[in-house]
Amino acid sequence: MKLNRSELARSAVAVPKPPVRIVHLGLGAFHRAHQVWFTQHAADGSEWGIAAFSMRSATAADALAPQDGLFTLVQRGARDSVELLWPIVEVGDASAESGAVRMVELIAAPSTAVVTLTITEAGYAADSAAIRLLRAGLVARVAAGGGPITVVPCDNLSGNGEVLAALVGVEGEVSFVSTSVDRITPRTTPADQESVRRTTGWTDMAPVVTEPFASWILQGDFPAGRPRWESAGAVFVQDITPWEQRKLWLLNGAHTYLANAGLARGHVTVAEAIADAELRAGVDAFWAEAAAHLPVEVGAAAYAEQLIERFANARIEHRLSQIAADSTAKLRVRVLPVLRAERVAGRSGAASMAFIDAWIQAMQAGIRSADAEDDQIDAALMSGESGTALLTLLDPKLVEEPR
Numbered sequence: 157m158k159l160n161r162s163e164l165a166r167s168a169v170a171v172p173k174p175p176v177r178i179v180h181l182g183l184g185a186f187h188r189a190h191q192v193w194f195t196q197h198a199a200d201g202s203e204w205g206i207a208a209f210s211m212r213s214a215t216a217a218d219a220l221a222p223q224d225g226l227f228t229l230v231q232r233g234a235r236d237s238v239e240l241l242w243p244i245v246e247v248g249d250a251s252a253e254s255g256a257v258r259m260v261e262l263i264a265a266p267s268t269a270v271v272t273l274t275i276t277e278a279g280y281a282a283d284s285a286a287i288r289l290l291r292a293g294l295v296a297r298v299a300a301g302g303g304p305i306t307v308v309p310c311d312n313l314s315g316n317g318e319v320l321a322a323l324v325g326v327e328g329e330v331s332f333v334s335t336s337v338d339r340i341t342p343r344t345t346p347a348d349q350e351s352v353r354r355t356t357g358w359t360d361m362a363p364v365v366t367e368p369f370a371s372w373i374l375q376g377d378f379p380a381g382r383p384r385w386e387s388a389g390a391v392f393v394q395d396i397t398p399w400e401q402r403k404l405w406l407l408n409g410a411h412t413y414l415a416n417a418g419l420a421r422g423h424v425t426v427a428e429a430i431a432d433a434e435l436r437a438g439v440d441a442f443w444a445e446a447a448a449h450l451p452v453e454v455g456a457a458a459y460a461e462q463l464i465e466r467f468a469n470a471r472i473e474h475r476l477s478q479i480a481a482d483s484t485a486k487l488r489v490r491v492l493p494v495l496r497a498e499r500v501a502g503r504s505g506a507a508s509m510a511f512i513d514a515w516i517q518a519m520q521a522g523i524r525s526a527d528a529e530d531d532q533i534d535a536a537l538m539s540g541e542s543g544t545a546l547l548t549l550l551d552p553k554l555v556e557e558p559r
């Protein structure tokens with residue numbers, strides 16, 4: 157793609173500018189590497205524009221607005237492949253009142269068919285700003301007879317569609333779709349920005365670097381239509397549960413372990429941690445436990461084999477300190493279900509327990525990343541029996557069971 161000047165702008169490049177039919181909450185790196193990429197690559201992508209809103213600060217919106225929503229996606233495998241993505245046609249900052257008003261107005265607009273979200277796991281709380289604004293938009297839409305709409309959460313959470321439907325609590329023509337999303341996308345660094353400038357000749361204040369792999373599995377209805385994401389590789393299933401478990405347990409469970417155990421062993425990135433034979437053995441043992449509770453049709457062994465290659469991609473600088481954030485809540489959904497299933501099957505779940513022990517040891521050694529449960533972790537560490545107190549924090553039932 158050629159630009160006729162060095163700043164990104166729609167006037168400098170011939171790309172589609174579709175009308176807004178999708179509203180997105182959470183203008184982070186992952187949305188741009190995943191849902192924006194799937195929309196651009198859908199056969200009818202040029203008919204679907206996205207209005208994307210940052211939720212907590214103006215930073216992402218301020219970087220993208222002068223670029224008319226355009227940004228560079230770098231797919232980083234053995235070599236880089238660089239692409240200009242154009243589906244974001246409007247950006248806003250919903251942490252400011254004017255942005256929040258515009259977002260609510262767009263959710264209520266009859267021309268909007270889909271709302272997507274990447275608001276992090278912590279955003280799924282009844283009093284979070286994202287949930288309140290989504291609710292306000294849907295209530296306004298129902299009241300004005302705006303017609304059916306579909307809401308698609310794209311965060312790493314079991315049953316994300318059902319969880320969101322319960323939190324939002326809006327009755328009417330609103331369909332909540334559950335999804336399993338997968339594409340390792342680390343935070344962009346200044347070096348990434350500089351490498352995009354060198355490769356393309358244009359200055360991009362908001363590029364995104366991601367891995368070549370991308371997967372999107374969805375379950376649910378789109379009564380107002382949607383882009384033909386399946387033509388870009390998305391898969392629609394009747395029952396998402398085993399697919400979601402495969403991804404959350406095998407990928408995210410292993411990530412949380414590699415973060416806690418890897419930081420304790422002096423590693424900085426996922427690629428370094430998975431190259432450590434001891435950590436790799438821990439991951440393999442956990443995957444064997446998890447695979448025993450997944451149906452054969454999800455292909456756990458092949459997915460795990462692919463994961464080793466993805467984790468080992470040293471050109472993707474995925475920092476363990478970023479992944480270790482909120483480990484307490486993450487262990488509950490990524491590791492505890494496997495431990496429970498192992499114990500119901502009459503086994504000890506030793507590999508799952510080793511993942512939990514790695515977190516306990518990291519907390520005891522003071523290797524901490526931000527955690528929404530920091531106050532409770534502090535209290536557990538102050539108690540005489542900090543190991544038992546941390547186990548209780550994770551799940552009170554764990555301390556009643558023999559190890």
Ligand SMILES: NC(=O)c1ccc[n+]([C@@H]2O[C@H](COP(=O)([O-])OP(=O)(O)OC[C@H]3O[C@@H](n4cnc5c(N)ncnc54)[C@H](O)[C@@H]3O)[C@@H](O)[C@H]2O)c1
Nearest residue numbers: 182183184185186211212274275276279286311312340341
């Ligand atoms: N990065 C990945 O590899 C990846 C892969 C799969 C799924 N995801 C999901 O996407 C989420 C975002 O990842 P990212 O890489 O874009 O992160 P990011 O830090 O680039 O962006 C996070 C976005 O979430 C918003 N946000 C943060 N906390 C929030 C809250 N409490 N309420 C509402 N909005 C909030 C921020 O404003 C920002 O727009 C992850 O938490 C995860 O659930 C990420």
Ligand SMILES: O=P(O)(O)OC[C@@H](O)[C@@H](O)[C@H](O)[C@H](O)CO
Nearest residue numbers: 312337338339340341408411479
């Ligand atoms: O994004 P989080 O914080 O839920 O988890 C960190 C990583 O495990 C995660 O972002 C993965 O990279 C992603 O889920 C891969 O698809």
